[in-house]
Amino acid sequence: xxxxxxxxxxxxxxxxxxxxxxxxxxxxxxxxxxxxxxxxxxxxxxxxxxxxxxxxxxxxxxxxxxxxxxxxxxxxxxxxxxxxxxxxxxxxxxxxxxxxxxxxxxxxxxxxxxxxxxxxxxxxxxxxxxxxxxxxxxxxxxxxxxxxxxxxxxxxxxxxxxxxxxxxxxxxxxxxxxxxxx
Numbered sequence: 001x002x003x004x005x006x007x008x009x010x011x012x013x014x015x016x017x018x019x020x021x022x023x024x025x026x027x028x029x030x031x032x033x034x035x036x037x038x039x040x041x042x043x044x045x046x047x048x049x050x051x052x053x054x055x056x057x058x059x060x061x062x063x064x065x066x067x068x069x070x071x072x073x074x075x076x077x078x079x080x081x082x083x084x085x086x087x088x089x090x091x092x093x094x095x096x097x098x099x100x101x102x103x104x105x106x107x108x109x110x111x112x113x114x115x116x117x118x119x120x121x122x123x124x125x126x127x128x129x130x131x132x133x134x135x136x137x138x139x140x141x142x143x144x145x146x147x148x149x150x151x152x153x154x155x156x157x158x159x160x161x162x163x164x165x166x167x168x169x170x171x172x173x174x175x176x177x178x179x180x181x182x
Contacts, residue, residue: 006052006100009129010139015179017044023176024061029168041065046179055098057107061091081156088114107143113152120145137181145173
């Protein structure tokens with residue numbers, strides 16, 4: 001499928017992620033509800049090819065930029081108990097390809113957390129292309145996936161009464177990406 005058919009207005013070339021206008025967020029069950037968090041420092045680029053399947057993307061997330069709006073919790077999550085920021089300061093994502101199924105688009109890639117790389121598929125929504133007030137061209141994308149934190153060696157938990165645990169294993173990841181044409 002050509003890029004013109006899949007994403008009208010998107011042109012082949014390099015599109016750099018604009019972290020000031022993008023978000024990397026996650027949700028995980030904590031006790032009886034869910035906690036949301038984000039990473040505030042990240043970078044990446046999207047290489048759009050004429051044939052959509054040949055497009056690629058790379059991203060790097062600074063793990064120390066974790067923010068769940070609770071400084072004590074954030075400090076603990078950064079320790080070796082959970083994410084081990086001292087020994088693993090970044091997460092990386094590299095794509096293997098883009099594919100379309102029906103009207104949906106998927107980005108297949110590899111997510112590396114704590115030195116462990118595993119395959120991940122993001123469901124991607126193209127939000128359009130437009131000119132910005134500074135003379136640039138921007139494209140917007142939304143993407144989601146769900147991972148099991150234990151697949152990346154994140155085992156920390158506290159047992160609770162009734163065969164429950166402090167943290168769920170499932171982590172929902174949400175991306176809102178605005179990229180600028182290089």
